[in-house]
Amino acid sequence: MILEALEREGVEYIFGYPGGANLPIYQHLPEHPRLKHILVRHEQGAAHMADGYARACGKPGVVFATSGPGALNLVTGLCTAYMDSVPMIAITGQVNSTQVGRDAFQESDVIGATSSVTKHSYLVTSIDQLPRVIHEAFHIATTGRPGPVLIDICKDVQQANAERVTPDRLEIPGYQPNGHVNLEHAHEAARALAGAERPVILAGHGVLLSHAERELFKFAEKAAAPVGTTLLGIGAFPVNHPLSLHMTGFMGTGWNLKAVQNADVLMMVGMRVDDRVTARLADFAPNVKTFIHVDIDGSEMGKNVRPHIELVADARNALEAMTPHVGEVDAGRGQWLAQIDAWREEHPLKYTHSNGHLQPQDVLIDMYRRCRSEAIVVADVGQNQIWTALWWNYDRPGTFINSGGAGTMGFALPAAIGAKFGRPDKAVWCVAGEGGFVMTAQELSVAVEHNLDIKIVILNNFSLGMVRQFQDDFYGGVRSQVDMTHIPDFVKLADAYGLPGIRVDSLEQVGAAMDAAEKTKGPFLIDFRIDPEANVYPIVPLGKSLNDFWEAPDK
Amino acid sequence: MIGTPHPKTSAATPPRHEERVRVLSVLVEDGSNTLSKISGLIRRRGFHVRSISVGPSPQPGRSRMTLTVDAGHAESDQVRKQLERLVEVIEVEDVTGEDVHSRELVVAKVKASQVGGLVDLGAKVLNTASDGTTVEFSGEGKDVGDFIDELMRHGVVDVARSGPVVLRRTA
Numbered sequence: 207m208i209l210e211a212l213e214r215e216g217v218e219y220i221f222g223y224p225g226g227a228n229l230p231i232y233q234h235l236p237e238h239p240r241l242k243h244i245l246v247r248h249e250q251g252a253a254h255m256a257d258g259y260a261r262a263c264g265k266p267g268v269v270f271a272t273s274g275p276g277a278l279n280l281v282t283g284l285c286t287a288y289m290d291s292v293p294m295i296a297i298t299g300q301v302n303s304t305q306v307g308r309d310a311f312q313e314s315d316v317i318g319a320t321s322s323v324t325k326h327s328y329l330v331t332s333i334d335q336l337p338r339v340i341h342e343a344f345h346i347a348t349t350g351r352p353g354p355v356l357i358d359i360c361k362d363v364q365q366a367n368a369e370r371v372t373p374d375r376l377e378i379p380g381y382q383p384n385g386h387v388n389l390e391h392a393h394e395a396a397r398a399l400a401g402a403e404r405p406v407i408l409a410g411h412g413v414l415l416s417h418a419e420r421e422l423f424k425f426a427e428k429a430a431a432p433v434g435t436t437l438l439g440i441g442a443f444p445v446n447h448p449l450s451l452h453m454t455g456f457m458g459t460g461w462n463l464k465a466v467q468n469a470d471v472l473m474m475v476g477m478r479v480d481d482r483v484t485a486r487l488a489d490f491a492p493n494v495k496t497f498i499h500v501d502i503d504g505s506e507m508g509k510n511v512r513p514h515i516e517l518v519a520d521a522r523n524a525l526e527a528m529t530p531h532v533g534e535v536d537a538g539r540g541q542w543l544a545q546i547d548a549w550r551e552e553h554p555l556k557y558t559h560s561n562g563h564l565q566p567q568d569v570l571i572d573m574y575r576r577c578r579s580e581a582i583v584v585a586d587v588g589q590n591q592i593w594t595a596l597w598w599n600y601d602r603p604g605t606f607i608n609s610g611g612a613g614t615m616g617f618a619l620p621a622a623i624g625a626k627f628g629r630p631d632k633a634v635w636c637v638a639g640e641g642g643f644v645m646t647a648q649e650l651s652v653a654v655e656h657n658l659d660i661k662i663v664i665l666n667n668f669s670l671g672m673v674r675q676f677q678d679d680f681y682g683g684v685r686s687q688v689d690m691t692h693i694p695d696f697v698k699l700a701d702a703y704g705l706p707g708i709r710v711d712s713l714e715q716v717g718a719a720m721d722a723a724e725k726t727k728g729p730f731l732i733d734f735r736i737d738p739e740a741n742v743y744p745i746v747p748l749g750k751s752l753n754d755f756w757e758a759p760d761k
Numbered sequence: 762m763i764g765t766p767h768p769k770t771s772a773a774t775p776p777r778h779e780e781r782v783r784v785l786s787v788l789v790e791d792g793s794n795t796l797s798k799i800s801g802l803i804r805r806r807g808f809h810v811r812s813i814s815v816g817p818s819p820q821p822g823r824s825r826m827t828l829t830v831d832a833g834h835a836e837s838d839q840v841r842k843q844l845e846r847l848v849e850v851i852e853v854e855d856v857t858g859e860d861v862h863s864r865e866l867v868v869a870k871v872k873a874s875q876v877g878g879l880v881d882l883g884a885k886v887l888n889t890a891s892d893g894t895t896v897e898f899s900g901e902g903k904d905v906g907d908f909i910d911e912l913m914r915h916g917v918v919d920v921a922r923s924g925p926v927v928l929r930r931t932a
Contacts, residue, residue: 322805326848380851505842
């Protein structure tokens, strides 16, 4: 009954792991060949795969896990999806309904453990609830601001038989995905931005989730307003466009931060305005007279920054509503854009490449030359994440996948696997540091088992680089527990898992290794031994304002 | 939301204490997880529950909650907005400072056998025994405060309070 319902919802892939409390589901799985089940090596991997799948192809990712430890292993993956508003359905087995509360074998309060990291959750104790619950879960996960929904199903319910009842309509009185839409101020917002002396638009993940990149492009060009993106907004506006400010936030580009800090009108579209965007909140965009906030989730209004004009709507509807009202652009706009160009010249992205070590940026630049905009790049978390975000000219949506809100190390490999299942037509590159990579490296088996054509780039500095950089600069220079000297030889590890791998120590070897990776059909791993002292720049020191960003030292 | 002066951030100008406390009338779906979802959300967002009372509503399968919540460092309106995000929550009405009937029930046992002062305030005697007298009282905020003051003068043995329940005066 569960599997039939999933078929009706159009599910193609399930990422899962069987166990005692979901055996009845697995017993009937072979009867449903349309549902392709990917056996993972750890449940966290399943959640990240479903996440990467959903981000790559837009359909909700589906996860199976058994009760107790199986379900609890999903928690990090659910949190990752929840923080970044990714649609996901997690179906977990629970002990028999008569055993609930008796501390049965592998029983845990999964609903209690996951309530704060799911958009919604259900405990199903009777077969009658099941068709409605599954249908509702897909609706809730995929509409409004998307997110993960968990369905915990008691084992006896999985075994029960009932007549197949397809709910013909949804009645969820407490859920109105677009119930609070308010576009009343579209006209004021458009005029405030177009008429501003120094406007800036910041675009977040919401622009990508609502497929509003064309509308954003039109609106920005019409209003002649520069556009920066958040980390998760990357791809919402082409980095090479003259109006682009590239990435914002405390590791954003210098010209972006200058623009934000000097703007008089700031429009924030489809974003949460979190601490990584604002740095010290009290000093965020201090010259702004009018904050305009556009988000589908009304609770984002004033959560961090109180807007003067708020539009509660998905980014596409809001931008569509605003564009006709842009009208005349302020006469001083040319001057403002010239000022931004000057900042772009004055504060370019730069890195050291003369100390004899392989620099991570060299690797990424070589990758970009090969892939351009045709690949999906999945980055992990840490220095590798920011390098991958900054040193790539993303010019369209769906090219960059990353755990932004939760910042989950170990995300990249399983998410890249999921992305490849979701978009088999696209080249998929996974970029990770050695620290994050070893957290979920067991999922290499999945890539090999399905001969997935993904290229794994490890930027290996034998150290937890971002933590090391913070310790060096913000925690008294004390390097504490950051050395990753005892990690596997990744080429041998690749061999043990059954995929080819190459080690690269110098810039001269990069091209040949990339050639080999590209020529290989199937997974390929490259262990890049990068400069152990390479740092991320620009960076705003912890607790400081965006004005105080540090740039790469000249060497 | 246009034209009014705004503090840019809630962190920059923390609201005064009395502004942070909101009284909310919340209609919810009955369900095993509803109360824990609401209390979990309030904890996670850094809010603090001052009082909570729950009872059935006229609509089957739904309950009416009256919550008194301190919004902590968040904008006070965040409490309502965050509650509205829960699927279990059907409707949230912020009735802080509104024209409402507000009543709290107090049941108390005092040592004194003479409780005229309490009866004068409107208390009803529930039980008289050799070890004390049990009374009940209901009223709105200030009356409850006055009653509690009077109670103290009678030697309190134990008190149970319901927390306020509210209903708009005009529909």
